[in-house]
Amino acid sequence: MRTAIFDLDGTLADTSADLIAAANACFVGRGHAAPLDHATDALTAFRGGRAMLGLGVERLGLTDLTIDEEYQTLLDHYDAHIDVHTRLYPGVEAALDRLAADGWVLGVCTNKPEWLAETLLQKIGIRDRFAAMLGADTLPVRKPDPEHLIETVRRAGGNMARTVLMGDTTTDRDTARNAGVPVVLVGFGPLGAGIAELKPDAILTHYDELGDLLDGLVPR
Template sequence: MKDTVIFDLDGTLADTGADLIAAANECFRVLGHESVLDPVADKLTAFHGGRAMLRLGFSRIGAGHGEADVDRAYPDLLAYYGENIDRETTLYPGAMQAVAALSETNHAVGICTNKPEGLAETLLQKLGVRGAFGSLVGADTLAVRKPDPETFFEAVRRAGGNPARAVLVGDTETDLRTARAAGCPVILVTFGPEGRGVARLSPDALMADYTELEDLVRRLLGQAPA
């Protein structure tokens, strides 16, 4: 079995914030409220999921809104997002070159995300990169989701890798908690929505640019230099 690198998707491989915010704002627009969320200032909330965006938006609209409103709006958010999933989304610079370099050096690569699997599959297909990854485990692939380590282990297994020799690359505390639960090294990127703020989490490594990835993986897995 191969040494393996598993990636988070939103905020790690792709900057999806603007399209996520647009989907939430569409829900509020239907209710008569324009641009409740800001695509820049509220990007970190966007990467915590659709319900988090809706909660924030409803809190700004005013009192009298609760989880029932979030539950009603959530299916509409998913539907709108699914139809407009790649309008503004872009892959982070160098991401796919780094993935290709890992594959060329006999590493298995996969994705473990808390995005619903169907939406993640659609996005990767639209971005033209689905074939680069040996696995995709989403929020609803299993009965559990990150930070449950089983999601990570399943992504490794489906990629043909060895769970005992795998690294997780992510951008949030959820990714760090997943890695700690799985007993694997974690690299957190500093170009995601929280920037260098992720240093507070004390990951095994920080990554400012994808050109650093291969060397970091080799160090964390104790591999000899290429």
């Protein structure tokens, strides 16, 4: 059985605006200006909450705020506003349906906390497409540790020898390499054409192309 495992943020959905808003809320709540901008800081948003807080602290020149201190505040704000601006990338739902019809088993392997990933997938209406979903805290390890991906495939009922990973960052590329599976990186994320520098096995420019692209990597 062929298995396609997807990253979430920046791969299935553009979540950057809601992530940036959650980080900015931490600083505004302490009386500071909002230091992050969705248009220019999307890549940092996809690197996670601590990366966003770190960039904000640096820009504001703060010495009285620690990242660990504000991280839970960020998560709480994000949980309460998780799908205000977030949207699936064009063609995602149709592509997932086509893969399922072709016999692919689907899963999600994300470094987003599991409870937030579950919440978001439910709210954007695609949780039922996936046989397994593992978040950053599901296991003692997370991407790029290959066990995170391997366990996702196992819980989905798939086979590592017939698996491909879909992602958008160096972390996804390294996870796939560590696990010995092909990796497809999206070409419509913050890195744009620069994603080619990561040398994935393939680059996806639109979800309409996904079925043919995956067939080329893991033949029927």
